[in-house]
Amino acid sequence: MKFGVVVFPGSNCDHDAWYAVSQNLQQQAEFIWHDSPSLGDVDAVILPGGFSYGDYLRCGAIAKFSPVMSAIKKFVAGGGPVLGVCNGFQVLVEAGLLPGALVRNAGLKFICRTGPVRVETTDSIFTHQAENGQILQLPIAHGEGCYIADQETLDRLEREDRVALRYLDNRNGSMRDIAGILNEGRNVLGMMPHPERAADPLMGGTDGLVILSSLAGAYAGHAASHSPASKI
Amino acid sequence: MKARVYVSMKTTVLDPQGQTVCHALNSLGHKEITSVRQGKFFEIALADGLPKEKTAIALDEIARDVLSNPVIEDYRVEILD
Numbered sequence: 474m475k476f477g478v479v480v481f482p483g484s485n486c487d488h489d490a491w492y493a494v495s496q497n498l499q500q501q502a503e504f505i506w507h508d509s510p511s512l513g514d515v516d517a518v519i520l521p522g523g524f525s526y527g528d529y530l531r532c533g534a535i536a537k538f539s540p541v542m543s544a545i546k547k548f549v550a551g552g553g554p555v556l557g558v559c560n561g562f563q564v565l566v567e568a569g570l571l572p573g574a575l576v577r578n579a580g581l582k583f584i585c586r587t588g589p590v591r592v593e594t595t596d597s598i599f600t601h602q603a604e605n606g607q608i609l610q611l612p613i614a615h616g617e618g619c620y621i622a623d624q625e626t627l628d629r630l631e632r633e634d635r636v637a638l639r640y641l642d643n644r645n646g647s648m649r650d651i652a653g654i655l656n657e658g659r660n661v662l663g664m665m666p667h668p669e670r671a672a673d674p675l676m677g678g679t680d681g682l683v684i685l686s687s688l689a690g691a692y693a694g695h696a697a698s699h700s701p702a703s704k705i
Numbered sequence: 706m707k708a709r710v711y712v713s714m715k716t717t718v719l720d721p722q723g724q725t726v727c728h729a730l731n732s733l734g735h736k737e738i739t740s741v742r743q744g745k746f747f748e749i750a751l752a753d754g755l756p757k758e759k760t761a762i763a764l765d766e767i768a769r770d771v772l773s774n775p776v777i778e779d780y781r782v783e784i785l786d
Contacts, residue, residue, distance in 0.1 A: 531774055538771075567774065574776040576714075581721050621718060621777065646719070 474692040475501040477515030479545075479561075481536050482507065486522035486558065486669060493672035493685055494519070500689050507539045516692055517554040518545060520561025522614070522667060532575065532617045533563035542568055554598055554688060555661045559615055562653075562663035571656055571663045572630070573622030579646025583616040587678070589641040590652050590666050594634045597655055598691035599662040602683050608641065609680040611666035618665040620647040620654075630654055638664055706751040708764050709783040712773045713744030747772055760784065 476494045480487045487504065495502040505512060507525075512518060526535035536542065542564070549555055549570055557565040565571045578584060590611050592603040603609075622630070627649055630636050638653035645665075653664030668681030714720045720742050727741040751760065764782050773780040 530772070534771070534774065566776075572776075574774055576718065576777060577721055579719070579721055581725060623717075646721075 474517065474689050475503070475515045476517050476519060477503055477505045477512055478519045478521055479505045479541055480507060480521075481523070481525035481539065481560075481564075483525045483527055484521050484523035484560070486560075486667065489667070490519045490521045490558070490669040493669040493681070494689075497672045497679075497682060498685055498689055505541060507536070507541050510540045510544060512541070512544045512548055512553075517556070517688055518548060519669075520545075520555065520557040520564050521669070522559030522561060525560055525564060528560075528617075531567065532560060533565075533567035536560075536564045537568040546570065549656070549658070549661055552658065552660050554691075556599060556684070556688065557661070557663040558667055558669065559613075559618070559665055562665055563617065565661060565663040570661055571654055572626045573620055573654070575617050575665070576619045576621055577617050578615070578619050578644070580644070583614075584618070584644050585612075585614040586644075587612045587671070588644070588666075590638045591641055593636045593639050594655075596634060597637060597659050597662065597687075599655075599684050599687050600637055602687040602690055607683075609638075609666075609668075609683065610671065610678050611668060611681055612670045613644075613666045614670075615645070615665055618645040618647065620651045620665070622648065627651075633657070635659070637662055638666070706753055706755055706760070707785040708749040708751060708760075709785065710747040710749065710764070710768045710772050711744060711781045711783075712747070712768070712778050713742055713780075715777060715779050716742075718777045744778075745772075757784065 478490045592607045635655040639650040640652045643650040668684040671678045671681035723741040723743040730738045768780040
């Protein structure tokens, strides 16, 4: 499987994401520059963490107008999987690919710590290898990670089983403890915690790998189901 | 030609920065201050002699699609001659 990791000016988790999928997961991975009008032949896209365009105007606000985002919108419309982590999540909500918004943490402080996050649904290509209710210890590092949406949107997310991850120790004030959500087609996941920073034993934990390997596993399953030798 | 765009959090959205400023002012002795909302202000310079109505529509689009996020923010556009 080939992952494409988007690089915006100011992305700073792009190499972490690349390392996690290429070294820890042993998949192909390449960087995609923000002004690229196409995604090439990648099977999945990761929008990494960081401070795209210096977080100027609003987090993710300038990134949503970059040429690569037009390509990503088409990719998503065609069912292509996109994982947005931290700033990547902020870009996805700004671009309208996920509902709601991410605003300044309730305590106004930048929060950098590892904490427990619960898998709320396994019905997605990003979480199917996890167990329902599994607790993942994942690092968070953000100043604007407070997820907000109107009540109707929140109810809809819950009703459609689109809250993928919830904080057990909600430090940023996110509504309903939301740490990660899926789009309607379930092929886009935005999450504030960093799975790529918990993918190598040297980093003190590998709980984040389940998200990335679910994606790779879903692709392998998909490829197998389309081959004549498939047992599925 | 000049324009000003004011962007502020919707009243339904928590504004922790404004709240913190309000608390600070209260503790400085300004007890009469009951609420502060913090926002953004853009001063925009435009070429002279543009048709006013068309410019107003364009600025409204810019304010809505770029300068503000309508999910969380309201905006107001002022056009100055």
